Amino acid sequence: MRVVLDLFRYNREFAIGVVLLGFVVIFASLSFFSPYPPNDSFVVPPDVPPSWAYPLGTTSRGQDVFWLLTFAIRNTLLFGFAVALLSRILSLVIGLVAGYAGGIVDRILMSLNDTFIVIPLFPILVLFYFVMRDKMSWGLLALAMSCLGWAYDARLIRSIAMSLRTREFTETSIFSGMSMRQILTQEHLPYVMPIVFSTLMNNMNWSIGLEVTLSVLGFTDINTPTIGVLIYWANQHTALVAGVWWWILFPVLLVVIAFVGLFLLAVSMNEHIDPRSRLNRVTG
Amino acid sequence: MSAAASTAPVLQVEALRAYYKISSFGLDREVRAVDDVTFHVNANEIYGLAGESSCGKTTLIRTIAAAIKPPLRVVGGSVVFNFAGRPVDMQKADDETVAAVRWKHLSYIMQGSMSVLNPVRRVERAFVDFAFRHIGKRKPEFLDIVRAHLQRLDLNPDILAAYPHQLSGGMRQRVAIALATVCRPEFIIADEPTTALDVIVQNSVLAMIRDVQKEIGSSLIFVTHDLAVHANLCHRLGIMYAGRLVEEGPTAEIFKAPKHPYTTHLVASLPRIGNTAPKKGLEGTPPSLAAPPPGCRFHPRCPLAMDICRTQNPPMVEVLPGRRVACFAVTPPGRAA
Amino acid sequence: MAPLLEVADVQRTYALGSILSRHRLRAVDGVSFTMAADRPEIFTVVGESGSGKTTLARMILNMVAPTAGAIRFRGTDLRQIRSGKERLAFMRQVQPIFQNPFEAFNPLKKLDRYLFMTARNIAGLTAVGEIEDATDRALRNVGLSLAEIRGRYPHELSGGQLQRIAIARALISRPALIVADEPVSMVDASLRMSIVNLLRQLRDEMGVSIIYITHDLATAYYISDRIIIMRKGQVVESGEARAVLDNPQHPYSIRLKQAVLSPDAAGSAGRLLAESATAAET
Known part of the structure; x- marks a missing residue:
């Protein structure tokens, strides 16, 4: 906790990132107070520009953009977080095991890893959509994307695990009778956690960006409101041509704020975990 | 062998104090790495500095070389060099003067030669980077000087074209020595230059250091924790304990008749081939420099500790000509005054 | 009774270099000794x-298996x-x-x-x-x-x-x-x-x-x-x-022993050093 406070005080990027992300999260949590369910339409007069009654205006389908957006950003953030979390677990397990076990296990896992690194993501996901079609849901897409998003970071974690493997305390652990699982989770995990945290942010950004792209093009479940789906519907109703600019502008603005917030957090975390910038011990 | 008869000392360190001041997370910590150290190094002399890890010897030579960065700060005292009659106070000198002095008058040999040899550049490049501007000749002449210098040190000038990784550890360290001496500096600081080397290689590197020192006639501070190396190389020896100098004198005399109980223990506990008499380890552990014990910093481990040792810090006293000790058991407080 | 430890003509080689310029490094080459129980x-x-x-x-x-030979602890081959x-x-x-x-x-x-x-x-x-x-x-x-x-x-x-x-x-x-x-x-x-x-x-x-x-x-x-x-x-x-x-009898052992710096050489500053250094060059 002290670290967080310290970061907040001395690292401007971190402070700005926290403020931006905090704003987005508060906005998303407002969805619980929404007077309208997200998928109902024509609950308010359509195409009203931003005003006191409807601060962000209403859509051509008679939805309040403000309340709709709270649902959309909530789903988008949750989606990003789910993908990031799942792919982190994958990359942790694969990276730590490959780095520790070495030899044939390492070679198999890393050739799998290389395969996933070179796979072109976007066409695969579009293909996935066409295969699944109506069965396509939020959760399935999250699962598919986490399966595609672990590879880079698993490599990073593996390289750290490899160097941890050669350190003497790993051998002390072995000769203390610890199992491989104990060594990985208790001895090595603390060393890779900072990296997991920082790549969590990056991975959220990556998955949110990809989700928005897919949704805007209609390659996802278009009945769950996300930022991308919102823009998709706006495009379907030719919102920009019709002059309903607020239907596009506010979702884009919000997702950009979320992006910048996450990015700043990732950057400042990176700086923090770099051992050279940390002064922890002094020797005479 | 005593070459100490020369005139003014080349280096005069006076009551030097260098502390690490750390304030992180609202916690202030002061590590007194070098506390009230006074000594001098004469011309054409090898001065050995011995002590255990974190006794402050690295901090001391860093301060002498004016290579200090926060959180390390010089709190008091002075470091004055005398380069051919021109005094240079390293703490007061501006960056330009320090830069001009470095390598031309004052150079270093470090433990990891890789810190001076860039792994992706040929050896020649290191000579150009470090020495070219100090020698002030045109490139071909400069390279001639370097080649002549290498030859004098029994190194094949062809190594200039090699990359550092093509050389063995001992050879790299020899190149580092050649690099440090090519400008014929008046003063050389050697920080554990042979610690990472095997014994047989270590000896030839030590012999090279001694030979080149004799040839240029420069002064040398040689830092190592290995007393056997000191015994075989240095003219005078200073023993540090927990940030302070506790004993100083000609090497032979210190080994023959150590005065400070710490030195006595160190010398007595050195294992020797052909001698299996039981040797004792010293009880206790070196103190933390962040919270050193009051009085003499050695008193918790000292077999001769008296009441006064627990409260007062013994001053460095000259007990014999050229022989200084900081211990109340050697110089009782009443008499020392 | 089986000895405590039996190291029998143990060898360990490491393959170095790339596929093209492979050479083998013999880290341990035919070491044998026995320790009584x-x-x-x-x-x-x-x-x-x-x-x-x-x-x-x-x-x-x-922690490493021998490439050839065997190490037996109380009669059990470590490979088992x-x-x-x-x-x-x-x-x-x-x-x-x-x-x-x-x-x-x-x-x-x-x-x-x-x-x-x-x-x-x-x-x-x-x-x-x-x-x-x-x-x-x-x-x-x-x-x-x-x-x-x-x-x-x-x-x-x-x-x-x-x-x-x-x-x-x-x-x-x-x-x-x-x-x-x-x-x-x-x-x-x-x-x-x-x-x-x-x-x-x-x-x-x-x-x-x-x-x-x-x-x-x-x-x-x-x-x-x-x-x-x-x-x-x-x-x-x-x-x-x-x-x-x-x-010591073997020339390498002799060199190794000569290279040990004795603290008793203090004062003769460098004399012994010079001798052991010349011994090292040969």
Whole structure:
């Protein structure tokens, strides 16, 4: 906790990132107070520009953009977080095991890893959509994307695990009778956690960006409101041509704020975990 | 062998104090790495500095070389060099003067030669980077000087074209020595230059250091924790304990008749081939420099500790000509005054 | 009765370089020796860097398998140790001490954790009381106690203390053999002899055999019973330690001995150095 406070005080990027992300999260949590369910339409007069009654205006389908957006950003953030979390677990397990076990296990896992690194993501996901079609849901897409998003970071974690493997305390652990699982989770995990945290942010950004792209093009479940789906519907109703600019502008603005917030957090975390910038011990 | 008869000392360190001041997370910590150290190094002399890890010897030579960065700060005292009659106070000198002095008058040999040899550049490049501007000749002449210098040190000038990784550890360290001496500096600081080397290689590197020192006639501070190396190389020896100098004198005399109980223990506990008499380890552990014990910093481990040792810090006293000790058991407080 | 340890013509090669320019490095090349089960001793392996002494230690600890030859512990070939249970049983008998006490424990973890783990997993104790008793006993054998160590982190202790704790950890399961790879080379001078004395005490009082791996002939002379001198993976000379070091026969052993700097040379500043340096060039 002290670290967080310290970061907040001395690292401007971190402070700005926290403020931006905090704003987005508060906005998303407002969805619980929404007077309208997200998928109902024509609950308010359509195409009203931003005003006191409807601060962000209403859509051509008679939805309040403000309340709709709270649902959309909530789903988008949750989606990003789910993908990031799942792919982190994958990359942790694969990276730590490959780095520790070495030899044939390492070679198999890393050739799998290389395969996933070179796979072109976007066409695969579009293909996935066409295969699944109506069965396509939020959760399935999250699962598919986490399966595609672990590879880079698993490599990073593996390289750290490899160097941890050669350190003497790993051998002390072995000769203390610890199992491989104990060594990985208790001895090595603390060393890779900072990296997991920082790549969590990056991975959220990556998955949110990809989700928005897919949704805007209609390659996802278009009945769950996300930022991308919102823009998709706006495009379907030719919102920009019709002059309903607020239907596009506010979702884009919000997702950009979320992006910048996450990015700043990732950057400042990176700086923090770099051992050279940390002064922890002094020797005479 | 005593070459100490020369005139003014080349280096005069006076009551030097260098502390690490750390304030992180609202916690202030002061590590007194070098506390009230006074000594001098004469011309054409090898001065050995011995002590255990974190006794402050690295901090001391860093301060002498004016290579200090926060959180390390010089709190008091002075470091004055005398380069051919021109005094240079390293703490007061501006960056330009320090830069001009470095390598031309004052150079270093470090433990990891890789810190001076860039792994992706040929050896020649290191000579150009470090020495070219100090020698002030045109490139071909400069390279001639370097080649002549290498030859004098029994190194094949062809190594200039090699990359550092093509050389063995001992050879790299020899190149580092050649690099440090090519400008014929008046003063050389050697920080554990042979610690990472095997014994047989270590000896030839030590012999090279001694030979080149004799040839240029420069002064040398040689830092190592290995007393056997000191015994075989240095003219005078200073023993540090927990940030302070506790004993100083000609090497032979210190080994023959150590005065400070710490030195006595160190010398007595050195294992020797052909001698299996039981040797004792010293009880206790070196103190933390962040919270050193009051009085003499050695008193918790000292077999001769008296009441006064627990409260007062013994001053460095000259007990014999050229022989200084900081211990109340050697110089009782009443008499020392 | 089977000997405690039997190293029979052991070889370990490493393949170096790329597929095109492959060459093999013989880290250990035909080393043999035997340690008796009924007479604890300090068996010293002396060598410079690259002599293969650490690879030999790792093979005896069953961390690396020999390419040829066999290592038998109490008659069992180490290659037959496969299952987790057999491994634990082996570790109960054979324990290591590593070179760098500051690296031997995870800096993020408490020290007592490793001691308790060893008591539980290796020595097979289950009751908390038993585990703490065994830990405390082992710590007392090295001049410490559980009360001093409990809850402490590695950075709070000195190198000498950490190395004592590492030795205590190795002692918890009451092993028959300890493999100590350069246990004092990173320990400060004023603490070094107490660690070396401790090894001797383990042999005399607890009946533990010790394989002491070092590059330092002086401490080897001080504590060893038998010694082998290794060079480039091969044993160049072996025998009773004092006899070998007092009067080495092999040219390499002679050079190694001459290269040892004697503190008694003080004052003759550099004379002996010059002699040993010329010996080194030949």
